[in-house]
Amino acid sequence: MNxxxxxDLMIENRTVRRFNQSRAVDYDILVKLVELTRxxxxxxxxxxxxxxxxxxxxxxxxxxxxxxWAGYFKDWxxxxxxxxxxxxxxxxxxxxxxxxxxxxxxxxxxxxTLGMHTMGLGGCIIKAFNVVELxxxxxxxxxxxPRxxPRxxLALGYPAEKVKIEEMSGSPDADFKYFRTPDxxxxxxxxxxxxxxxxxR
Amino acid sequence: MNxxxxxDLMIENRTVRRFNQSRAVDYDILVKLVELTRxxxxxxxxxxxxxxxxxxxxxxxxxxxxxxWAGYFKDWxxxxxxxxxxxxxxxxxxxxxxxxxxxxxxxxxxxxTLGMHTMGLGGCIIKAFNVVELxxxxxxxxxxxPRxxPRxxLALGYPAEKVKIEEMSGSPDADFKYFRTPDxxxxxxxxxxxxxxxxxR
Numbered sequence: 001m002n003x004x005x006x007x008d009l010m011i012e013n014r015t016v017r018r019f020n021q022s023r024a025v026d027y028d029i030l031v032k033l034v035e036l037t038r039x040x041x042x043x044x045x046x047x048x049x050x051x052x053x054x055x056x057x058x059x060x061x062x063x064x065x066x067x068x069w070a071g072y073f074k075d076w077x078x079x080x081x082x083x084x085x086x087x088x089x090x091x092x093x094x095x096x097x098x099x100x101x102x103x104x105x106x107x108x109x110x111x112x113t114l115g116m117h118t119m120g121l122g123g124c125i126i127k128a129f130n131v132v133e134l135x136x137x138x139x140x141x142x143x144x145x146p147r148x149x150p151r152x153x154l155a156l157g158y159p160a161e162k163v164k165i166e167e168m169s170g171s172p173d174a175d176f177k178y179f180r181t182p183d184x185x186x187x188x189x190x191x192x193x194x195x196x197x198x199x200x201r
Numbered sequence: 202m203n204x205x206x207x208x209d210l211m212i213e214n215r216t217v218r219r220f221n222q223s224r225a226v227d228y229d230i231l232v233k234l235v236e237l238t239r240x241x242x243x244x245x246x247x248x249x250x251x252x253x254x255x256x257x258x259x260x261x262x263x264x265x266x267x268x269x270w271a272g273y274f275k276d277w278x279x280x281x282x283x284x285x286x287x288x289x290x291x292x293x294x295x296x297x298x299x300x301x302x303x304x305x306x307x308x309x310x311x312x313x314t315l316g317m318h319t320m321g322l323g324g325c326i327i328k329a330f331n332v333v334e335l336x337x338x339x340x341x342x343x344x345x346x347p348r349x350x351p352r353x354x355l356a357l358g359y360p361a362e363k364v365k366i367e368e369m370s371g372s373p374d375a376d377f378k379y380f381r382t383p384d385x386x387x388x389x390x391x392x393x394x395x396x397x398x399x400x401x402r
Contacts, residue, residue, distance in 0.1 A: 003319040106307020118204040139402040201340040
């Protein structure tokens, strides 16, 4: 794989929040995605992250109401029936190895989402969810032993929406909020490269 | 690019700490690497991370002494002259957008390190460094305006060491510390896939 292939993959790999709910994601696919995280860099090489995989109809129905979607869309409560995620990958910290994981969480989520895109899947990394309830409904822990703490929920499935990158101006007060147009397309403004690089003074 | 190509890239993409110091990394290559971060997912789409690129001999000499290397190697202070990094990418948080970046840091560092590998580069994500001194020597901020805070230093260059993944046992007290053998090879134990997936109770 060369640099250009990888860059194209990263540009194409957009967050999606609406899915083809009639097309299931196999449990084995989730396992393959988690396998990508195995060799990611890890702070102190402790490798403290674990994954709870959710594919059953029953569990999905318990997980979905605990998630908050697209904070900027005040009049949208998340995907409606028919376009909901068909699987969840719940990233948990094994607190036996400490109370933080440095940047392991993002390193691994990038690996997983890139892997998803190569398989035609899409998804959304969600931080706004009810941690206590999620731990409870997924029975992450033995009673009185709160070892595994969910950090991110990756909602996924086969995409049923179009997402388009928009060029942001480099002005300091440029609006970075994503938005949706009447044609249903989700637009994501991204900063210009020049803004990402700090000057040599 | 298919899933297997991506998986192979991730397996091959090992952290390295010793470099061919005689082979420079062009500034333009660092810019291409930062460009990969532009389209990464971002919490609230705020995109608060910025990069300071270091390639000059003078600045590299100032950055190197501020870094701590390979915490498990008590008798190794880091790469010696001749095998030091030939560039640094300093990831900074623009605190104008808040005091944290969720997992944007890791998402972007994974993108950059994968890109590095496609170009034959290697590196090490470093969290243990003198934040105040680094900010000072790189003049990250205007006087009295501490806006940009360095979060990670990615030391990079063309690799001059071999790194090998070792299979860890799934036992709870298995040793996860990396180690170096007399032949100079750096060994990194990685947990078995089975350990990464939490059971359904």
